[in-house]
Amino acid sequence: MCPEHTHLVVDQGLLPHLQLLGTLDGRSYEVLATQLPMIEIERRLDEACAHAAHNQPARSTLSDFRAPMVLAEAELLALSRAQSVTTAHTDVARHWREHPTLEVRCVPWMLPPNRRASVRDQTQARDLPLVVFPASALARKGAYVLAHALRGFPCRLRVLGSPSDDDALWKGLDVEHANYSDDWMSPASVVVLPAYIEHSPRAALAAVAAGIPVIATAACGIEGLPGVIVIPCGNVDALRAALSATLQVPD
Numbered sequence: 260m261c262p263e264h265t266h267l268v269v270d271q272g273l274l275p276h277l278q279l280l281g282t283l284d285g286r287s288y289e290v291l292a293t294q295l296p297m298i299e300i301e302r303r304l305d306e307a308c309a310h311a312a313h314n315q316p317a318r319s320t321l322s323d324f325r326a327p328m329v330l331a332e333a334e335l336l337a338l339s340r341a342q343s344v345t346t347a348h349t350d351v352a353r354h355w356r357e358h359p360t361l362e363v364r365c366v367p368w369m370l371p372p373n374r375r376a377s378v379r380d381q382t383q384a385r386d387l388p389l390v391v392f393p394a395s396a397l398a399r400k401g402a403y404v405l406a407h408a409l410r411g412f413p414c415r416l417r418v419l420g421s422p423s424d425d426d427a428l429w430k431g432l433d434v435e436h437a438n439y440s441d442d443w444m445s446p447a448s449v450v451v452l453p454a455y456i457e458h459s460p461r462a463a464l465a466a467v468a469a470g471i472p473v474i475a476t477a478a479c480g481i482e483g484l485p486g487v488i489v490i491p492c493g494n495v496d497a498l499r500a501a502l503s504a505t506l507q508v509p510d
Contacts, residue, residue: 275333283337292346294458295354296338297331303478303492304399307455310493316425317398321455348458348480368464368481375444375469387433388414388448388506393462395420396428401453401476401492403428408453408498413508419443419462444469449505454478455492463487474501 267288269277274290275297277283294300304321311317338344343362344355352365390409394400396418406428409416416434423429437443439462450466450473457479464481466473473487482489488505490497503509 271334271338274337275330278333278337279329283340287342289343289345290338290341292338292344292351292355293348295351295456296335297326298335299354300456301325301331303455307398307493311398311403314398314403316423316428317403320398349482350477350480351458353477368484370468371461371465373468373470374465375471376442388508389446390414390416390502391443391447391450391462391466392416392418393420393439393450393452393460393466394418394454394457396423396425399454399456401451401455404453404493404495404498405451406432407495408502412499412502414448414502414506417443417447444471447471449474449502451498451502452476452479453490453492453498472505474498474505 265286267283267286269288269290271290271292271294308318308321311321338355339358339361341361343364345364345366346352347366347368349365352363355361355363392402392405394402396402400420402423409432414433416429416432418434418436419439422436444466447466450463450471452460452463452473452475454476455478460475460479460481463473463475463479467481467484467486470486473481474490475481475487476492477489478492481487488501490501
């Protein structure tokens with residue numbers, strides 16, 4: 260980086276390192292933000308962990324992967340000094356709009372092409388609605404919230420990410436595992452992502468592009484897109500009500 264470069268456009272992932280190196284001093288800069296600041300992510304996970312105090316498997320995944328405080332503080336300082344933040348993530352934009360001097364630009368998500376194959380005939384009575392969970396089976400992605408919401412609900416569940424180490428998580432549910440490379444969209448009735456933290460909702464965006472209903476939390480950052488129903492984080496009753504309305508199945 261040359262001394263003549265007095266104004267920068269910086270990816271958020273580089274911010275803490277540039278801040279610690281002193282590279283941002285004396286320069287104005289804009290930030291391309293892909294996620295919440297690390298300190299806010301950890302605050303939300305700590306809050307969710309407190310609510311899951313009775314569930315040790317859930318607590319263990321909610322408390323994983325914490326950043327060194329020196330990096331988190333450097334990122335927050337650099338973000339607070341930025342001229343502007345640009346993001347497609349609606350929750351990230353909402354968070355930074357609370358900052359008194361920061362200009363926030365929320366740009367539209369770029370949806371992928373519709374890759375959904377022809378929908379198979381689901382008129383047979385034996386074919387229950389298929390709920391797709393487009394994430395690894397982790398508490399931070401809302402796996403335990405979804406498991407509680409689906410207890411006794413007439414549906415099948417497909418999990419696209421890594422399976423859980425908790426054998427009891429999906430107990431009593433009709434569950435199967437698949438990969439993102441599979442044709443998971445064709446039979447999907449609804450895509451559900453009740454995450455506490457989600458910064459790359461690629462599968463949910465693919466579902467929106469394919470016209471599949473999506474139930475997600477505000478933390479997924481896709482609020483306002485067509486077919487998206489937003490529910491509060493950790494609210495099992497709200498998730499069941501949204502599923503019942505979307506699938507037209509009595510709760």
